[in-house]
Amino acid sequence: DAKTTQPTSMDCAEGRAANLPCNHSTISGNEYVYWYRQIHSQGPQYIIHGLKNNETNEMASLIITEDRKSSTLILPHATLRDTAVYYCIVNNAGNMLTFGGGTRLMVKP
Amino acid sequence: DTGVSQNPRHKITKRGQNVTFRCDPISEHNRLYWYRQTLGQGPEFLTYFQNEAQLEKSRLLSDRFSAERPKGSFSTLEIQRTEQGDSAMYLCASSLAQSTDTQYFGPGTRLTVL
Numbered sequence: 001d002a003k004t005t006q007p008t009s010m011d012c013a014e015g016r017a018a019n020l021p022c023n024h025s026t027i028s029g030n031e032y033v034y035w036y037r038q039i040h041s042q043g044p045q046y047i048i049h050g051l052k053n054n055e056t057n058e059m060a061s062l063i064i065t066e067d068r069k070s071s072t073l074i075l076p077h078a079t080l081r082d083t084a085v086y087y088c089i090v091n092n093a094g095n096m097l098t099f100g101g102g103t104r105l106m107v108k109p
Numbered sequence: 110d111t112g113v114s115q116n117p118r119h120k121i122t123k124r125g126q127n128v129t130f131r132c133d134p135i136s137e138h139n140r141l142y143w144y145r146q147t148l149g150q151g152p153e154f155l156t157y158f159q160n161e162a163q164l165e166k167s168r169l170l171s172d173r174f175s176a177e178r179p180k181g182s183f184s185t186l187e188i189q190r191t192e193q194g195d196s197a198m199y200l201c202a203s204s205l206a207q208s209t210d211t212q213y214f215g216p217g218t219r220l221t222v223l
């Protein structure tokens with residue numbers, strides 16, 4: 001079973017920030033938080049990952065709470081192309097990924 | 110394009126036929142994973158290789174399924190005597206064994222069993 005809980009769906013206005021929450025209250029000390037997204041009929045796309053500190057790359061920012069029990073993926077300026085299912089996964093390096101249901105993000109004009 | 114390629118992209122077959130899919134990972138990656146995704150669900154793990162060695166297999170991988178990774182480069186996934194329930198997207202991912210071991214996915218092979 002997936003170790004994360006995410007809202008089933010979210011809407012965001014184009015050009016606004018999309019904030020996608022994830023709860024992972026049973027995360028262990030050596031598990032990373034990974035985010036992937038999947039656009040219809042394509043393979044999952046890696047977005048970002050983190051262990052303890054907040055992370056930022058060209059796609060998104062990842063904010064992890066101090067107790068590591070939850071995190072938020074931030075897409076700073078959402079576009080229509082960001083419409084996808086977003087998966088939050090906690091994982092030890094080298095293990096298979098366990099996908100939950102993810103959050104279906106709909107970016108609207 | 111992640112650098113992971115899969116062929117074919119689509120396969121339609123009749124029940125009872127055998128099918129084989131190929132995955133070419135990112136060249137320096139030593140780990141290779143197979144996942145299966147049915148409509149409306151997230152991907153589910155099937156099996157995993159480190160170099161040539163198949164290290165883990167899911168209970169989803171019935172005896173009709175076999176995967177190989179000769180020489181630790183590309184991998185093949187074969188399904189024998191296909192059933193309609195095998196219809197799914199078959200995804201391959203690769204990673205470089207290191208502290209974070211991020212997996213990068215290919216575009217998938219969509220199998221339809223008639």
